[in-house]
Structures are given as C-alpha cells and as structure tokens.
Amino acid sequence: MKLTLKVWRQKNNQTLGRLETYVLEEVSEDSSFLEMLDILNEQLIADGQTPVAFDHDCREGICGMCSLTINGIPHGPDGGTTVCQLHMRRFNDGDTITIEPWRARPFPIIKDLVTDRSSFDHIMQAGGFISVRTGSAIDANEIPVPKPVADYAMDAAACIGCGACVAACKNASAMLFTSAKVAQLNSLPQGKPEKDRRVLAMVNAMDEAGFGSCTNYGECSAVCPKEIPLDMIAKLNRDYIVAQTKSIFTKVG
C-alpha cells in the first residue's frame, strides 16, 4: 500500500518543530506501524537524510516504550492497543497519516517523537511500592488474598506506564497512571499498612511534576492500551480523602 506520512520533526528541546511530509510507495499490510516507520527510516538513510527518532523496544505491547499520537489519537485508532501492535491492515491504500509525539508539559520532547517521561518514575519513587526488605517475607500462602481482590489488583497492575493517558488528557493529568498503582497496592492486604502514606505521597509527587487535575472526561481510559478503567481514579480519590482526613487527626505513615 502507498502512504503519505506527516511526521513531527524537532531537532531537540531548544528548537521549534514542524510536520514534514514523506511518501512511502510500498508497505505490506501485514507490517506493524513501527515496521512501517523502519521502512521510512531506511528510505531516509538511503537518501542521506536524518531518520526519525521514535521510542520503541519490545514491540509486543508490554514494555510501554512506544508512544506515538496517530491522527490525533495516542496509540492510534484501535482501542486497547499500543502502537507496536497496531498493524497497517488497519489503514487504507492512499491514506495520509499524521504522527506526533505525546503532547504534555510534564513530558518534554527530546527529539522528533521521543519524549522524557521520567516524571512517571518520580511518582513511583514517592510511594509506588510496598516496603519489604529482601529476604524478610513470610511464606507466600500465609496471606490469603480473595480471588476477586487478586483479580482486581491484577487489572490495575496491567498498566504499562506508557503515558497515553496523559497525552490524551486536555489537563495532562496523570490520575489514571497513579490510580492504577495505588489501586493495586492499596487493595492487597500486603499493601494496607502503607495505604494512606502511599496515596498522599504519590498524589503530591504527581502535582509537583506538573500534571493537571482530573475533570472526568475519560479520554485516558479510552486510549489506554491496557484498558485500565476509570473506577481506578474513583478508588484513588476515595483513598486520598480518607488519608487526608486521617492526617488532620493523626500522623499518617
């Protein structure tokens, strides 16, 4: 199939970017979207031009590295899919496709389609863990976890930290990302002791990193490649209010 691509090119954080147009004559419909970009880059290298920088690694939809906004939608037109799992059979011969990076202030552009998402790591470092010393755990079966709770925790834990939720949100809110981790850890018995401390610290880190607030549009969940539901944000808000209230009367954590 023949395609016209409009790709965001930006040399670095200091310069302005713009959309450049490229034409690809022959793309197999069995190729993945990123394989299509590989073809573009091979073509650019052969023509003596600079290839397009984009983030990608596992190419099987789990590492969360790939991060492209395709025709205005993070990860492209299919629901529940990362860019690397999007295949060209989804497009038509002769299509024009616009490819942009994640757009959000807390994710500054490094080059072309590559952004810096270390603000997500900072949220995790603030409280996205259960404090357990290596070697100090009790036998795994000593803490029974009801199956529905374990399944719920797994639903939340499926988040791959790609940042599409932020890119889709008009407020650049990281609530879905943060809530997924809070919901996973706060719902498990192992995570209860640090429940309040965790939610306060993570929300605080989120605000410090410059992410906006949630205004319940649900774009985040709509583009989430792992289909993390909005209920997670409700859980975050609930846990946050409880922790805030407690902190008025007593020292939390």
Place this chain on the structure above:
Amino acid sequence: MKLDSKIPAGPLSEKWSNHKFKMKLVNPSNRRKYHVIVVGSGLAGGAAAASLGEMGYKVSCFCYQDSPRRAHSIAAQGGINAAKNYQNDGDSVHRLFYDTVKGGDYRAREANVYRLAEVSSAIIDQCVAQGVPFAREYGGLLANRSFGGAQVARTFYARGQTGQQLLLGAYSALSRQIGLGQVKMYNRHEMLDVVKVDGHAKGIIARNLVTGQIERHAGDCVVIATGGYGNVFFLSTNAQGCNVTAAYRSYKRGAAFANPCFTQIHPTCIPVHGDQQSKLTLMSESLRNDGRIWVPNDTETAKKLRTGSMNPNDVPEDARDYFLERKYPSFGNLAPRDISSRAAKEACDAGLGVASTGLGVYLDFRDAIKRDGEQTIKERYGNLFDMYQCITGDNPYQVPMMIYPAVHYTMGGVWVDYNLETTIPGLFAAGEANFSDHGANRLGASALMQGLADGYFVLPYTIGNYLGEQGIAAAGKVTTDAPEFDAVEKDVRDRTERLLAIKGKTSARTFHKRLGDLIWEYCGMARSKEGLEKAIAEIQALREEFWRDVRVPGEADELNPELERAGRVADFLEFGELMCRDALMRDESCGGHFRVEHQTEDGEAKRDDINFSFVGVWEFKGENVEPALHREALDFEVAKPSVRSYK
C-alpha cells in the same frame, strides 16, 4: 587463563548454606563507603540494585531504556517456577534441581542449579510480599500450572504477564531505593566498556544516549545484568534494543565467554510474515497445556492449507498428525522446547508445514474449547488470544493458531564462578547475561526464577564477600581520574568517530539482517561442520564490508538511534563468529545445540558425554585472532547423566 569455579566443598544440599557462613561480611556502617555499579535494570539487575541499595551500599544503576521498568524481562509471559509443592504432587527442591539439570541436557553446573532450586521458594515469598498479583484459587491461596519439561505443577503466574508483574515488583523495590537516595538511576545510558584497575573491574564508560556525552563511572565493583544475545539472529523475540555489547566488551577486556552456541529456539512463536518484519512474537508456552500441535498427514493437504483453499477445521481427525503426542506420549505437547522446536522444523522440512510460507504448524484449541468451554479458555489465555488476533488478523477461538520456532533465549553467556564473578575480579554477571544454570536448554518458567535468584539472593551475599575481601581501606579508592579511564574512554571515542566517519552506503540495519540470515541458516536449529565453517568465513567478510560501507547518519553529540544500532551491530558481527566457532568445536548434539552429524536413527540429539561433558569457555586473544578455548569439566555427583527421554 585459569578457571576456578569455586564450588564449595560438601554435600550438594549444604554447599550454599556452608558457603554463606564462610563468606566475608561488610559491617552495615561500612557499606555506604562502597559503590556498586549495576548495568541493566531487568529482573537480575533491578533486583540486585534494589537489594544492595537496601543493605546500605551506594549503588548506581544503568539502563538504555527511558525507565528501568521497561527492561525486556517484562515480556516474559508464562510463569516462574518454585519448589513450593503447594499442589502436593511430589515436588521438592531436589526434583526442581533434577528437572533443570536434565532439561539442560547435562551441560549445567550442578552446584549452581541446586542453589537456584533452593532459593526458588523465597523468590515467590518476596514477590507476593511486594504486591505481585499472582493468580489465586477461590480459597485465596496461590494457583499453579504445569510447564514444559516437568510433570509437576510448580509454575506461578500472573495471567500471561508474569514477567511484567515480577519486573514491576523489582522496579517498585528499586524505585523505593532511588527515592531514598540509596540508588542513583541512569536512564538512557548505555555501557560501552568496562574499566580495569590493577586487574579488577573498577568502573565503566557509558554513553548518555540523550546528550551523546561519553561518561566515566568509577565503583568498587561492577555487575553486568544486560540480558542475552538473541538479537544476533536479527529476528528474535527479544526487544529491539537487546544487545551483546556490555557482555562482549567485557569479554574483550578479559572476561571469558561460556557456551555461546547454546541458544534456545522457542517452539511457539507467530510465523514470519515477510521481509519487512522486525521482530518475532512469542506465544506463551503455557498455551501448550491446552493447545494440540499438529500438521496434516500428507503434503497435498498441506499445500491446500498454505494457499487457503482449505480450512484447517475441515481436515478430518485421521488426516492430522499430532506429532508431539505421537513421538513423546508421556510429555505430549509439553515436551521441552528444544525437542518441540526441532519436531516442528522436521515437519515443515518434510513439506507438511502450513502458513503461506510453509513455515508453520497448528496449535489447535478446538478440543480444549469443546471440553472446558470458551469462557474457561478465555480466562486462561484471553490476552494471548487477543494478541494473536491483533498481529495475524485470525481469531484463534475459531481457527487454529499457527506457530513456528523462533530464537528466544540464550543459555550461553559470560562465564562466572559459583559467586557469579567473571574471570575479571570484581566483575559480576547475572541473569541471562551469565551462563551458569540452564546448560544446553532452558526449561520454561526458569528464566524469571534465575534472574531473581541472582539478583535477590545470590549477589547480595557474594558481592559483600568480594568487597569484604578487598578490605575497607580499598573502598572508594579508585576515582575517574585514574589513567586507566583515559585509555578506555579513548577507545570508546575512537570507535564512535570511526563509525561516523565511514559514511558508506548501507544502513546498519541491513548488515544486521544479513548477519541474522547467516546465523539462522548455519547456527540455528540444525548445525553442521560444513555450514559453520562457511558461516565463519562469510561473517568475516560481512564484518569487513560493514567497516567499509556502513552509513551512520547524524552526530555523536545528540540522541542518535542509528549510532546506537551501529555500535551494537558491530559487536554482533564479532560475536556471531564466536558463536559459530563454539558450535563448530562442540562436535556433539545436546539440548538446543543440534549438530546434524550427531543424531539417533529417529532424529534425536545424540550427546557425547565422554568428550564433551564440559563448559566451552573462550578467551579473547586479540582482534582477528582465534580465541583460546578452555574447558571447565562438569562433574555430576547427584544427577547422573542419562539419555534424556521424554517418550
């Protein structure tokens, strides 16, 4: 070079306990004076960095991705083994040890494997405590499933995303230490060389991939946990960035490399679609619990299936060959990976293959859906089925999946002793980057176990022992001003400049693909003396062409993915030759290493214990000079080698 595996004396089951007691300790208040460099943030590296930081050491951790959470351990699907015997089906430390040694076709070191089985239970405890949401029964206790090469159900899993959940567990522990200031994380950094001072590893040279700056990092010891080298094949199930650079540069600085020809070809991957393909996708081996593998009985039917003029569901029962069930009745579709892969290749070589290329076999869930219902199958494998449909456009609930073997894991790696220390003192290798535990074939759900065992429960002890032996007076003595850093940094800079200066016509990716084709053809599922000799000559020629004609666009001082790729391909072009040399030297068949000259009448691998019961250990002797072979003899005191039969 003298190899000392430092296996502790005493009975197998007491070696690790005795060794732990005898090891040197570092007083908690002295630990902060030591600086440990960990390269790689996957299960082994992430777990080691988190654990060492927690103990009080100063740790620096490096990864090439934009976050430690993206290391390729994340892609492991099926599960992690542990000798918990929660199923009351006869499992034990000894059985896990025995299965692993046998599964590795008696080419692994007994003492290491025993230790692995011994610490396996503690890994599950640790992960559950971290909040890893393993699958559970309705009673709230942990669920298990069975996996290839075992007759007990000892595999713990988190849907089809076990690697992801275990990695996120390690990442959360690591994040906690980063937040506490115990670990300094260097994202988007690639280690390009190791620096030795007085013979000991005391630092690394790394490139900041964002600014292009070449940086020096000094420490008291270095851990490489940089994964395997499967991408030497170009097409593999590895992530795009996975590479051999850290391991290979260490080899060139004096760390011996063991069994490079031991690579694992995984039987259940989605078949290749065409020339534009960049990677192969694995479908978890757990699918073989319920899926039945078959090809048609005759080539005519196969032809019709290939062209799409016949629907696989219309092939009658007696026209199907469930070849694994037929050949290996006691293990059936759960035969180990090397055996299953070879059987699929044989079927396709005989013209019975399906998929448009003829390189595919069916993995059919029809009977399981009939037996257990679609809902149950969906609960077990839903995400895998979705992934399959997303990639191929076919619905596996309605038509059988098509699968074909693909490169998945590398058992070979940097040679390490019992302490996971390489032949460079102070340089440790962990996880897939080392060679020690899987012999010539790795069993399913053992990679996650080994990565976490090394990171959580082995390195925290053995690194303390090394540092303790060096003494507190040595702590933090080496700084980046040392002249040794000048020399290594110059080498790294020269090489980068050389790559950029060639300005040839051909992209690094094209060279990589050509190398991959050679390795797959001659050093893949079937290897021969003739083919390997040919491959060595062709790789040398390809390498020469690379250094004459590669085109690396862009500059050194910016984010330059093509420069990164070129550096990695350059190393693969040297490493590929080493791999073929090792395969040529090993004139026997064992595990994943199948020399066509050595097979039984019915095509099974024929091991030669008299001549090849050793680890093939290679020492670098100089550029374009043949490396020297050393042999570490393998003694089997407990698991006596026998013919590995899964019939």
